[in-house]
Amino acid sequence: MKQTMEMERHLSELAGQLEGETGCSVWALEPLAAHTSFRIGGPADLFAVVPGEKELSRLLPALGQLGRPWVVVGNGTNLLVADDGYRGVVVRLGVGFRQLSRTARGLAAGAAVPLPALTRAAVDAELTGCEFLSGIPGTVGGAVVMNAGAWGASLSDILAGVTTFRPDGTEAAYTPSELGFGYRTCLLAGSGEVVTRVETALRPGERESIRHRTAELLAARRRTQPQGPSAGSVFKNPPGAKAGQLLEAVGAKGLRRGGAEVSRVHANFIVNTGGATAADVAWLIKELQRRVEERFGTRLEPEVKFLGEV
Ligand SMILES: Cc1cc2nc3c(=O)[nH]c(=O)nc-3n(C[C@H](O)[C@H](O)[C@H](O)COP(=O)(O)OP(=O)(O)OC[C@H]3O[C@@H](n4cnc5c(N)ncnc54)[C@H](O)[C@@H]3O)c2cc1C
Known part of the structure; x- marks a missing residue:
């Protein structure tokens, strides 16, 4: 005490x-x-x-x-x-870090700008190219490090530049090709650099069609993904397969531990139905990995990042 x-x-x-x-x-x-x-x-x-x-x-x-x-x-x-x-x-x-502004090529955004605010600003500025980000609840900074994406596109497809602060407190600027973007990763992950700003490269478009496409993708997301507290997709898709399909095939949907449940809507989501602990979620993650590996010989890699001793 x-x-x-x-x-x-x-x-x-x-x-x-x-x-x-x-x-x-x-x-x-x-x-x-x-x-x-x-x-x-x-x-x-x-x-x-x-x-x-x-x-x-x-x-x-x-x-x-x-x-x-x-x-x-x-x-x-x-x-x-x-x-x-x-x-x-x-x-x-x-x-x-929440500023948004128009640039010659697209929009500049501070790292703390939520992605939904970026997609709304693109509609207002009549810029097309980032509709695929609508409904991803992260910030611009998190989206750079995770190379967030959906519907076959990733943030790196529309980036023109990234500004960071290094651990010594000085600023650094990168072109996207310097950052080694891959599927849900880039060289900044675990580097100790803090993303502070990005510049996007977007194309002029027609406001109503951008708005319509954004709303359409948002509605598709609401139809296919659970609405409860989650961290989005738990696992990355392994090469040539969909994690959700492999998980569904091993009977993952509805599997529970404490307050954590594999969504009945999408097998690659774990939802906190109330009172779930990190230990509950970690148990489910291990169990899902075990089942998929046993049946398909594929080791699913978590997309979710762990913080602390999970
Ligand atoms: C309902 C739901 C749906 C989702 N759908 C998708 C989807 O379709 N596609 C997709 O890719 N993701 C999806 N996600 C996951 C998540 O939204 C993305 O990974 C997002 O990019 C994370 O952003 P964040 O700001 O929340 O980052 P955090 O979760 O806070 O952090 C993620 C990582 O980024 C690092 N990080 C965060 N900010 C910075 C910064 N400024 N500088 C350096 N490092 C930083 C953190 O250290 C951590 O390693 C979904 C999540 C939910 C809950």
Whole structure:
């Protein structure tokens, strides 16, 4: 008990110190369930919200000095956070990273812009090419690192440039070809660089047809995917196959553990039906991998990222 109180006091002191040094808002023991679409996850030791680029350039070197693990998150829509939480610093980009503007080639967007806001802005600016992103609930920054995509297209198809901050707090600019984009991955994953801005390359289009296509894809998503708390597709599609079909074939739909259930609508989604823990979801992930490997000899690779000791 005494030890816990001392730890809490120590973390509160660290939070205050980081706030003072960087100008970010920093909380101790922030529950991460509130920051993930799964609604699962224990506390982060420290949780820092970064108001703008100046504060980010101070925070990153300060985190290096602190010597604790840290990670940047977007909307937490592709994350499974451990029930014990994360023994490090979770960084979230704030209001200064939510700008959207028209450029000669398309739209420039801050890393904290939600993808639905990007697709709405494209309709307003009469720009076509990013309709496929409609309904993906992540941020622009998370979408770069995950190379988010749907309906046969990925974010990398419409990127013109990406700006990041390196761990030493300096800025870097990349062309898409420098970032090694692949299926749900790119070289920035795990690199310690923080995506801050992107520029997209879009084409002029007709407002009504862009709006119609966006709405059509959104409706198709609502028909084929569950609506409850989830992290989207649990597994990547293995080469030449659909994870959802393999999972359906091994009787995954409706499989439950605690409050976690494999969706009856789409076998590649696990839904938190209420009170699910990360341990419940991890158990289901292992069980689904085991069944698919036994039947098809294919090891399904999680698309969901794990944070903490899941
Ligand atoms: C209902 C639902 C439907 C979905 N449908 C799709 C889909 O069709 N296609 C698809 O690809 N995904 C889909 N997803 C998954 C998810 O929305 C995407 O992976 C999205 O790109 C994650 O963005 P995020 O901001 O939530 O990132 P987070 O989940 O917060 O983080 C994901 C990863 O990105 C890193 N990251 C986040 N922001 C930054 C940054 N600024 N700089 C550096 N690294 C960063 C994190 O460290 C982490 O490794 C779906 C999820 C849900 C819940």
